[in-house]
Amino acid sequence: MLPSFDAFGFLVSWGTFLGIYAILAVSLNLEVGLTGMANFGKVAFYGIGAYLAASLSVYAVLAVYHVAAAPYTTEGIIALGKYGGASPALDLGIFAASLVLGFIIAGCVGYLLTYPTLRVGPAFLGITLLAFGELLRIFLLNYQPLGASKGLSGIPHPFLWIPDPVLRERLYVLVVLGFLAVTLWFAERITNSPFGRVLKAVRDDEVAALCMGKHVPRVKATVLFIGSGMAGVAGVLLAFYMSSVNPNMFVPAVTFNIWAMVILGGMGNNKGAVVGAAIITFVDRILTFITPNLGITIITPDYVRWMIVGILIVLVLMFMPGGLVPEKPIKTPAWEAVESLEKESKEGGSGGDEA
Amino acid sequence: MVNMDAYQVLTAVHIALIYAVLAVPLTLSYKTTKIINFVHINFITYGAYAAVLLYTFLGIDNVFVAIAAAFVIGGAMSVIDNVTVFEPLSRRGANVVILMIASMGLWIFYKYLMYSVLDVLSRVAKANLVSVLLRFETLPRVVVNGMPITSAFLTAAITAAVLALMLYFILEKTAVGKAIRAIADNPTLAEISGIPRGRVVNVMWFMAGGMAAVGGVLWAIFAIATPEVGDTLILQVFAIAVIGGLTSLSRTALGAFIIAFAENLGMAFLNQVFGVPTSFKPFITFSTLLIVIIAFPPLGAGGGLPYRFLRKRR
Numbered sequence: 001m002l003p004s005f006d007a008f009g010f011l012v013s014w015g016t017f018l019g020i021y022a023i024l025a026v027s028l029n030l031e032v033g034l035t036g037m038a039n040f041g042k043v044a045f046y047g048i049g050a051y052l053a054a055s056l057s058v059y060a061v062l063a064v065y066h067v068a069a070a071p072y073t074t075e076g077i078i079a080l081g082k083y084g085g086a087s088p089a090l091d092l093g094i095f096a097a098s099l100v101l102g103f104i105i106a107g108c109v110g111y112l113l114t115y116p117t118l119r120v121g122p123a124f125l126g127i128t129l130l131a132f133g134e135l136l137r138i139f140l141l142n143y144q145p146l147g148a149s150k151g152l153s154g155i156p157h158p159f160l161w162i163p164d165p166v167l168r169e170r171l172y173v174l175v176v177l178g179f180l181a182v183t184l185w186f187a188e189r190i191t192n193s194p195f196g197r198v199l200k201a202v203r204d205d206e207v208a209a210l211c212m213g214k215h216v217p218r219v220k221a222t223v224l225f226i227g228s229g230m231a232g233v234a235g236v237l238l239a240f241y242m243s244s245v246n247p248n249m250f251v252p253a254v255t256f257n258i259w260a261m262v263i264l265g266g267m268g269n270n271k272g273a274v275v276g277a278a279i280i281t282f283v284d285r286i287l288t289f290i291t292p293n294l295g296i297t298i299i300t301p302d303y304v305r306w307m308i309v310g311i312l313i314v315l316v317l318m319f320m321p322g323g324l325v326p327e328k329p330i331k332t333p334a335w336e337a338v339e340s341l342e343k344e345s346k347e348g349g350s351g352g353d354e355a
Numbered sequence: 356m357v358n359m360d361a362y363q364v365l366t367a368v369h370i371a372l373i374y375a376v377l378a379v380p381l382t383l384s385y386k387t388t389k390i391i392n393f394v395h396i397n398f399i400t401y402g403a404y405a406a407v408l409l410y411t412f413l414g415i416d417n418v419f420v421a422i423a424a425a426f427v428i429g430g431a432m433s434v435i436d437n438v439t440v441f442e443p444l445s446r447r448g449a450n451v452v453i454l455m456i457a458s459m460g461l462w463i464f465y466k467y468l469m470y471s472v473l474d475v476l477s478r479v480a481k482a483n484l485v486s487v488l489l490r491f492e493t494l495p496r497v498v499v500n501g502m503p504i505t506s507a508f509l510t511a512a513i514t515a516a517v518l519a520l521m522l523y524f525i526l527e528k529t530a531v532g533k534a535i536r537a538i539a540d541n542p543t544l545a546e547i548s549g550i551p552r553g554r555v556v557n558v559m560w561f562m563a564g565g566m567a568a569v570g571g572v573l574w575a576i577f578a579i580a581t582p583e584v585g586d587t588l589i590l591q592v593f594a595i596a597v598i599g600g601l602t603s604l605s606r607t608a609l610g611a612f613i614i615a616f617a618e619n620l621g622m623a624f625l626n627q628v629f630g631v632p633t634s635f636k637p638f639i640t641f642s643t644l645l646i647v648i649i650a651f652p653p654l655g656a657g658g659g660l661p662y663r664f665l666r667k668r669r
Contacts (some may be wrong), residue, residue, distance in 0.1 A: 032452070036450075036452060038452045038455055038456070040459070056554055092405075104521065111506075115647045116645050117648065123385075123391045123451055123601075124372045124454065124597060124648065126391065126452075126455055127391065127593045127597065128644065128645070130593075131589075131593065131594070131641055131644065132641070134589070134590060134637070135590070135638060135641050138634070138637050138638075139635075139638075140636070142632060142634045154541060163366070217575065252586075253463070256459060256460075256463050259456060259459065260460075263456065298474060298478065299471045299475065300410045300470070300471075300474060303467040303470045303471045304467075304471065304476065306463055306466075306467040307463075307464050307467040307468055307471065309460075309463060310460045310461065310462070310463030310464030310465075310467065311460065311461070311464045313456065313457070313459070313460030313463070314440055314457050314460040314461060314464070316455065317449075317453060317457050317460070318443060318444060318457075319439065320576075321447075321449075321453075
């Protein structure tokens with residue numbers, strides 16, 4: 001059935017997608033699971049990151065080598081292929097600059113969007129961000145300097161100067177997983193900090209948090225800045241991995257994929273988000289390996305996959321609201337003290353019975 | 356010089372009527388149940404395809420038969436969703452965000468269910484069902500003062516008028532309508548005073564789903580029917596509902612006219628004066644949405660905190 005199944009190659013490609021999607025899932029979990037903000041426009045920030053990396057890298061390469069052609073023309077793409085791997089310093093420099101700018105710009109857009117939406121409740125935030133995502137896609141589809149409907153291609157891989165493509169892929173997966181580790185560490189630190197508990201307070205009861213003197217709009221805006229910045233980084237990583245971007249990579253369905261990961265893994269839990277991302281990207285990777293071998297089917301396998309994702313979201317919400325890895329209380333020193341007191345009293349009680 | 360002829364105005368009115376039929380039920384359902392229902396998008400698509408499939412397989416080209424079928428299909432879908440998903444979730448005490456995510460999951464499910472069904476049906480019918488141009492001529496073409504008024508326009512106008520009257524009559528004159536309004540005002544109090552909430556909400560859902568599906572038929576005979584037809588209208592429909600504050604039906608209808616005119620006449624103006632390409636039309640809709648949210652918080656404030664006061668204090 002599968003004549004030459006390259007298990008290690010599969011792991012590398014799965015690892016890359018897992019890393020990118022897990023960063024997105026963790027950032028969405030920060031917004032939804034911890035703060036209770038329904039961000040239905042995740043794909044917009046992901047797209048901003050990807051397009052920022054793509055445009056920065058192709059325009060920078062063409063400018064450095066004094067090529068007059070625009071990057072979306074045939075000559076431009078040929079020139080990009082020619083000069084792409086010429087200088088390790090340039091490739092790595094562009095990669096680093098894209099990551100930093102991707103975080104800052106996507107984060108700032110998220111921050112600015114909170115101004116109109118935070119004053120009008122969770123439902124409107126969702127609608128406005130969803131609309132913003134679609135709007136960004138329409139803009140990209142029609143904006144010629146960013147390649148319009150064809151998008152940008154020939155983005156120089158940061159390790160393009162390494163001649164062996166397999167080694168290149170393996171190095172890149174390490175970079176992506178490294179970023180996932182940093183994101184996860186950062187998210188865990190936020191969750192277990194006093195700020196994280198403010199977030200949970202906002203999620204559980206906004207009015208109560210407001211009455212306790214927490215500036216709810218500012219808290220939410222901060223979270224949207226961080227979450228959008230993380231999504232921007234994921235977009236940058238995607239652009240360099242795929243080496244081309246086009247507007248149809250950023251349809252609203254991508255957002256729902258990320259939502260499905262967070263819901264399946266368990267809302268309010270960073271590890272759950274990673275578990276959800278791992279499961280869904282694994283199924284997706286398997287499907288991309290299997291689908292070409294199925295030949296012509298009556299129903300396109302992709303449609304069946306999406307139907308399952310949709311119904312999965314509903315079923316998990318109805319029958320397993322905690323997800324696979326339910327949220328646990330945070331072990332603060334005070335909590336531990338209470339717990340040990342409870343244990344002592346219990347032990348004391350049982351000891352009394354024995355005596 | 357800007358050239359705004361009567362034809363453009365007529366088209367804008369036509370679109371406004373369809374938008375009103377699409378957006379009013381969204382406001383009605385949010386008002387009553389506090390659910391932002393993304394399945395609304397599917398009602399539109401399924402309504403449009405009720406007309407397409409009736410025409411392709413049974414050869415029915417009477418638009419009113421299609422409208423009736425769409426109403427029943429949309430209403431049935433809506434009631435099924437409520438009974439199987441929304442009601443159990445609300446009973447468990449799920450908040451607004453959870454209900455919204457559940458409706459989003461249903462949206463994705465219904466959307467790709469439609470695609471799968473069309474895959475099979477296209478094979479059976481040996482016809483292209485993915486983008487269908489429907490031009491029913493049930494009503495005659497009328498010429499007023501040298502202005503040709505299309506059959507689709509007359510259909511939209513008559514249907515919108517009938518639906519508006521029906522909605523007014525049901526909500527204002529019948530016991531069910533009073534119960535719906537009572538639940539919208541205060542669900543707990545309504546239940547305490549003996550209103551069978553579950554049944555009344557189901558009636559409301561049937562009306563809301565049916566109306567949205569009828570809007571889908573009206574859109575299909577005006578523009579084109581594709582499995583994405585609901586998705587392409589999502590921005591407009593939600594923007595209009597937000598202008599109505601998701602609470603007032605009449606303001607929602609007004610919002611439909613605002614958005615339709617801003618989109619069509621405003622776009623024509625920008626195109627002729629500044630040369631803005633017409634593909635940037637959604638930006639006008641989005642800007643209108645943002646302006647409404649920023650400038651008139653009470654309009655948009657469906658359950659938000661009064662942050663304005665908070666900011667003034669600081």
